[in-house]
Amino acid sequence: MRHRTRWIAAAVGVVVLAVVVVLATQIGSDPRADAKTSQLAGKPLPEFTVRTLDGTTITSDDLLGRSTIVNFWNTWCVPCVQEAPALARFGAAHAADDSVLLLAVVRDDTRRAVEKWVASRDPAWTVALDPGGQAALAFGTRGQPETFAVSPDGVIVAYQFGPATQADLETMLRAAGGP
Amino acid sequence: MTAPGDADVAADGPAARRLRTAVWVVLIVVAVAALAYALRPAGSRTDAERVRDLAAEIRCPDCESLSALDSQTGSARAIRRDLRQRVADGESDADIRRTYADRYGDSVLLKPASDGLGLLVWGLPVLLVVVAGAGLVVAFRRWRRTPTLQATDADTAIVEQARARRAEP
Numbered sequence: 001m002r003h004r005t006r007w008i009a010a011a012v013g014v015v016v017l018a019v020v021v022v023l024a025t026q027i028g029s030d031p032r033a034d035a036k037t038s039q040l041a042g043k044p045l046p047e048f049t050v051r052t053l054d055g056t057t058i059t060s061d062d063l064l065g066r067s068t069i070v071n072f073w074n075t076w077c078v079p080c081v082q083e084a085p086a087l088a089r090f091g092a093a094h095a096a097d098d099s100v101l102l103l104a105v106v107r108d109d110t111r112r113a114v115e116k117w118v119a120s121r122d123p124a125w126t127v128a129l130d131p132g133g134q135a136a137l138a139f140g141t142r143g144q145p146e147t148f149a150v151s152p153d154g155v156i157v158a159y160q161f162g163p164a165t166q167a168d169l170e171t172m173l174r175a176a177g178g179p
Numbered sequence: 180m181t182a183p184g185d186a187d188v189a190a191d192g193p194a195a196r197r198l199r200t201a202v203w204v205v206l207i208v209v210a211v212a213a214l215a216y217a218l219r220p221a222g223s224r225t226d227a228e229r230v231r232d233l234a235a236e237i238r239c240p241d242c243e244s245l246s247a248l249d250s251q252t253g254s255a256r257a258i259r260r261d262l263r264q265r266v267a268d269g270e271s272d273a274d275i276r277r278t279y280a281d282r283y284g285d286s287v288l289l290k291p292a293s294d295g296l297g298l299l300v301w302g303l304p305v306l307l308v309v310v311a312g313a314g315l316v317v318a319f320r321r322w323r324r325t326p327t328l329q330a331t332d333a334d335t336a337i338v339e340q341a342r343a344r345r346a347e348p
Contacts, residue, residue, distance in 0.1 A: 008317070012310060023297055034284025046282075108253030133257030140282040141254075142240040 038148070038159040039110060045154045046138035050105050050128035053115060058103065058128055060154070067178030068101040068150040069169060072108040072141050075117040082143045083163035084121070085086055090169040093125035099152075100178050107136045107144045149176040231261045233272060237262075237279055238287050246289055 040046065049059045063070075071087065073080035087102065094100040102125035106114050111129060118127055130136055139148060142161070149158040149172035158172040175179070224232070231248060238257060238304050239250035247258040258279075265275050291300045330338075 008313070016307065019299070019303065037284070039282055039284050060288070093249075132260055133253045134261070136254065137257045137261055138282075140240070152184070174236050 024108075028091045034135060035142060036161065038146075038156070038161075040148070040156045041159055042100050043156055045156060046140045048130075048135035050130050051102075052126060058126070063101065063103075063150050064093045064104050065152050065171055066099055067111045067152055067174070067176040068103060069165075069173060070148045070150060071102070071141070072103055072107045072136055072139065072144050074107050074114045074144050075113045076077050076109065077144045083145050084123075086164060086166040086169060087125060088123065088164045090120075090173075094168075094173075094179075095124050096179065100173065102126065105130050105135055107141060108133060115139045129133065149173060151176045206288075224265075226266045229266050229272065230259065233262050233266075233275055234259050235290060236276070236290050238285060238289050240287065 017116050029107050045060050045063060049057060049061050051057055069090070071083075072129050073083070075081075087104065094102065099161065104123070104125055104127045105156055106127065114129065139146070145163055147160045147164050147169070151157050158175040160172065164172070201313060205305075234248035234255075235246050237247045239245045239247050239255045239258070241248045241252055241254050245255070250256075262275065265278075270323075278290060283322045
């Protein structure tokens with residue numbers, strides 16, 4: 001009996017020690033670290049459909065053959081407003097280049113607010129609505145602004161969470177095979 | 180003084196054995212019923228129930244700790260619409276969970292995975308229950324083996340003599 005008790009105590013001790021070791025190795029690691037990166041990096045562009053304010057439909061297939069920057073934003077989002085000048089400079093710099101597309105997808109906003117914003121800013125890039133939020137879902141977005149660079153062969157090659165500078169956008173464009 | 184084991188014989192009568200058998204039968208019935216409930220086939224749920232259960236398992240991407248079922252953000256609404264479509268298209272729950280994990284990472288699933296560190300989360304409580312159960316079995320056996328001592332007439336006489344001696348002036 002005494003030996004059996006010792007064996008049981010030893011077994012419990014080993015289990016407790018193993019649990020302590022496993023938990024100790026997890027200290028400092030963030031269980032939600034994957035929330036800070038895009039799982040789509042290096043993967044094919046997801047299928048999506050968005051619609052511009054004049055009713056033109058843009059699908060994922062329309063991005064093929066061009067280096068594309070896809071930016072998710074909202075008019076009510078302060079970081080998006082702060083990012084807008086960088087998008088304006090980037091859009092103006094590549095406006096004449098048909099091999100480059102800057103597509104700004106409204107993530108969660110009203111059509112009226114977007115129309116008002118576009119009328120007052122006259123952006124040099126394509127603005128599209130995402131009814132139902134399906135494109136934002138397909139890209140696995142967690143907020144706004146979020147920006148993805150897509151290569152001409154339809155692979156997501158770079159992304160950025162939060163506001164991007166013009167330099168960030170140019171770097172992402174080069175990663176996507178752009179000028 | 181009675182010999183060790185006499186009390187066991189008394190406690191092991193037909194009535195005690197029947198009671199013990201009844202306790203075991205009840206325990207087994209409860210355990211089997213709980214297992215059957217936990218492992219009931221998913222096919223018995225309606226599509227709406229599957230969508231609700233899946234939405235409760237998926238973290239709202241732009242919330243801190245709410246599920247897509249509880250949140251009212253645009254993302255949560257989009258997820259619920261997407262889940263309805265996927266369930267209607269005949270995708271399995273496992274496939275849908277995998278799709279969301281591929282898109283957002285494993286942290287989008289509110290239930291821990293059943294492998295890696297998640298195995299510890301699921302397995303540790305079970306292990307503790309098993310170890311505690313084994314401990315109780317060992318303890319109960321020890322208690323049963325401990326003889327119950329009953330005073331004989333001779334023991335009573337000795338005590339009476341001792342009391343009488345103390346009572347003497």
